[in-house]
Amino acid sequence: VGERLRLAEIRATALTVDEVLEAVAGPRAGGLAVFVGTVRDHDGSRPVRQLAYSAHPSAERVLHQVADRALSDPQVLAGAVLHRVGPLQVGDVAIVAAVACAHRVDAFAVCRRLVDDVKSQVPIWKHQVFADGTEEWVGAAT
Amino acid sequence: VGERLRLAEIRATALTVDEVLEAVAGPRAGGLAVFVGTVRDHDGSRPVRQLAYSAHPSAERVLHQVADRALSDPQVLAGAVLHRVGPLQVGDVAIVAAVACAHRVDAFAVCRRLVDDVKSQVPIWKHQVFADGTEEWVGAAT
C-alpha cells in the first residue's frame, strides 16, 4: 500500500466506516471526506429485494492502482477504500471511501474522483433481484 | 427538526461520526457523503498547540436554519450536522456533517454546500494557541 493509500480491500464480510476513519486519521488532516455507498431499496422506480456484487480475480490489484492514482494529488494526506462482494441486503454498505487533506475542498474533490474511478475502472459487477422476482446484471443490458 | 434534517446540534462534548451516520441512515439512501473536520496540528505553516471554539447563543438556532436551507434540495433524503464548542486538542473532531441521497453526486454536492454554509453563516468563532505561545482569533485579523 502506498504511503498515502492506507487501506484498499475487496471483502466478502461487512464493511465499517470506523476502520476507514482510523486508517486515514492523522494530526495534519483538517478535512476528511467520506463516501458510504449503501444498497438502496429501489433502482429507479423498481423496488430491489436483494443484490450481490461479484469481482474479477484482478479486482483488488486494480483497486490499488486506481486508488493510488486518485490519491496522487499532492494535497492528499491519506486515503482508504473498501468494497464489499457477495450477497447484500438493503441498507448494507457496498463501498466506503475516505480521503483526508489539510482542506475540505480538496478532500471532497479527491474522494469524489476516487469513488468515480473505482466504479468505472475496477472489475466488479452488480446483480440485482427485484421485488417481482425478475433479475438483472446492472449495465449489461440483459 | 425538519423531516429531512434529522440532527443539528452544537455541543460541548465529543462528536462521533456514528451518531450522524445513524441519524441519516435509511432504506432509500444510496449515497451518503460525510465530512469530518478535525483540529489540524498546523495552520498554514504555524504549528497549533490548542484550539477552542466559542458560539453565540443563537448559534444552534442559526445552524438549524442553515441546515434546513442546504437540505431543501429535492434530491436530499436526510441530513445531519454537529458542531463542537469548547477547548479541543489536535485530532479532535470539530464538525461532522452527513447528507444522504439516492445518488452520490447529489450527496457530495449538498454535503459540501452544507459545510460551507455552516462555516460562513453560523456565529461560531475559533481561537488558536500556537506552539510558540502566541494566539489568534481566526479571521478577526488581531
Next chain:
Amino acid sequence: MSAGVVLRYWAAAKAAAGVAEESFTAGTLAELVDAAGARHGPSLPAVLARCSYLVDEVPVGTRAWASVWLPDGAVVEALPPFAGG
C-alpha cells in the same frame, strides 16, 4: 437624538475591548462603533470594522451603519467574522 444603549462584544471583539459589554450613548450604529473604538484604544477599531451587528437580536445585515438608528435601551452585539468547522 442619542440613546442609551448596551454594546456586547463577542470573541475577538471581547478580547480587544477587555470587557464583555458596556453602556454608551449613541444615535446610530456608526456613532456607537466610533465611540467604542475610541474608548478602548488601538486594536478594537480594526476588529469592530470587520464585525457584523445585531440590534436587539436582529441582524443589521448590509444596511449602512450610519443609517441604523438605535432605539433607547437597545442591546447591540458585535460579532467578529465567523470561523466555525
Next chain:
Amino acid sequence: MSAGVVLRYWAAAKAAAGVAEESFTAGTLAELVDAAGARHGPSLPAVLARCSYLVDEVPVGTRAWASVWLPDGAVVEALPPFAGG
C-alpha cells in the same frame, strides 16, 4: 491463421453463455466474439458487444478486435461493463 483459445465469461456474459469458459478456434478477437455469439444464441452477442476483454490478463483496451491476434493457447476473458460501488 487460427489458434486454439479458451474464452472465459464473467458476470452477465457467464449468465448469457450458461457456462464459465470453453474452447474455440479463432485467429482474432473479432472472430472469437462472433464464434461465441453464434454458439450460444440470442442474448450472448449483445453482452459480448458491450464487454471489455483481457488476453492472457492484458487488457485489449481500445484496440480494434479484428486487429487483436490471438496466440495459440491464449486465455481470453469477457468482462461486461463494471458496476461497482
